[in-house]
Amino acid sequence: MSRPEGVQLMEGNHACAWGAIDAGARFYAGYPITPSSEIAEVCAHELPAYGGTYIQMEDEIGSIAAIIGASLSGRKSFTATSGPGFSLMQENLGVGIYQEVPCVIVNIQRVGPATGLATQPAQADVMQARWGTHGDHPIIALSPASVQEMYYLTIRAFNLSERFRIPVIILGDQVIGQTYENIILPDPASLDLVERKKPLVPPEDFLPYQPDENLVPPMAAYGDKHIVHASSTCHCETGYSNFKYGTNRQLLTRLKDKIYNYTDEIIEVEHFGPDDAEVTLISYGASSRVCKYVVGEAEKEGIRVNLLRLLTIWPFPDQEVREALGKTGAVVVAEMNQGQLIGEVNRVNASNTPVHLASGIDGELIRPEIIMTSIREAVK
């Protein structure tokens, strides 16, 4: 298949792969796992024609390792998986964050823990995406709610990873990954793509971890005359390991600040429904599609409901959620887990607004009735 153009009936996983290719990804390493394998299949089929490489690694540990390696060699790289594979990737995800390696990890979430329901949707890896790897660290995670958005958020994920030198996670789910919808594929030349900054100093003056004014170090590639020393051990600006008092504080602080001082570039939300509402739904991904339907259903019962949809999950949109909490009578958080992001909503709940959970843990797209039940409770 050559690159489809214009209006296409396409699966979410395919849209993800094409988004990556259009964003400039030329290396994919992965391990087959339901419900994400179609992303690997498109890459295996298409990347050679783009001068790229597909490799099927021996496990997901090796897959994320390989994309980190290829990114350091100068190529935009990504992998895709689901829960069990995402668990295996956690240690090296931390390596990527610590070494500041741009790359994209797609997690098409399914029901867990363990093997769970391998072909059914969930959104239960939200906290794992945030804190799954050990140690203090920032992360960026995006949550698409349609096939079209899968395409655009994948491109955005690459752009953010290049801009901030950090692995970016696409937190998809089985519904969005394997649903077919009409999408419009734009001319790739019309896309705004971000490339990592290259060093401007001569090789002999280059320090691979010396940040620029945005706290992000310009990045040379392996093979460049600018020598790169990338270490998973605590390191100073030279990249070499350094155990002096203060080095770790300085490094962890910069890694956090380079993201949290620039959240306005990262956070994206959508407001749906009336401005003033008795109940505000907060949701993301496939669940938020159901929420949009529920806004109309609630209106039929005379309840004014709106929706705050989070496209960016991490960093958490503190300000946007706090504002929504302050403007509404009650909040219902709709997610396909036993309550994960609701903890973050409560964390920023300065107005002490009542917060209810609509929890979809039945191995299918959350039913409108579950959300309606929570709305009725909220207005009781």
Add this chain to the structure above:
Amino acid sequence: MAVKLSYREYFKEDALPLMWCSGCGNGILLRAITDSLADLQIPPHQVVVSTGIGCWGKADDYMKTHAFHGSHGRALAFGTGIKLGNPDLHVIALMGDGDALAIGGNHFIHSARRNIDITAVVSNNFNYGMTGGQYSPTTPLSSKTTTSPIGVAEPAFDVCGLSEQCGANYVARTTAYHVTQMKRMITAAIQKKGFSVVEVLNTCPTHFGRRNIAGDPVSVMQYLKDITVNKSRYEKMDEEEKAKYLVTGELVNKDRPDFLSVYRELNPAASETGRGESK
């Protein structure tokens, strides 16, 4: 004419002294690698060392080439991406016995099967030195370590035999005692296209040596000499005698096409550099 590169172009002298214990062979091994690179006149920016975790995993601290220091057992998996990301690079994976054969065993066998063009230098000191001397997959049967106080109940891996069976193009074994041979093998391994393994039997006077041989470096070095025999002598031995020794020398040297050559042959559209702008 270009200035001839010496090992100093690869070795980070200002990082001295080495962090390894007195009597550890890792310094000898590091010198052999940097000497080999100098002999081959490979510019430092065309080399990436990918190190594991453990004593030998600290080797990148002393290298002036490009370097990657990642997670325990994964040097080959990271190295696979590094190599495929820029096939012009010489990728050298530096791993200990526990790193390469226990936690990293899966990457090791698949790298050999895949025949990825990486040079693996395994420093085998028969135990986990960094963590205090626990038994590893290469600890000889019945040896004493901190986690086998009476003697280890597991037989050891034959690193070279495993590499050969899995399909590596170049497999050789030497010891920290045999410095000239070590350098010759590393030079050959770097030049070999495809997966190459140099297993260097190494000293660990602090842990394995102290508990099984003696705590002084000379005794441990002598032990390496005593337990090994070169290939020509080994081949003349009967099976009973062979079982007492580890064979040293060049054990495999062939030219099976490496992963990327095969991949490109099957996918003619894949460009030479892998950075093609063909579409």
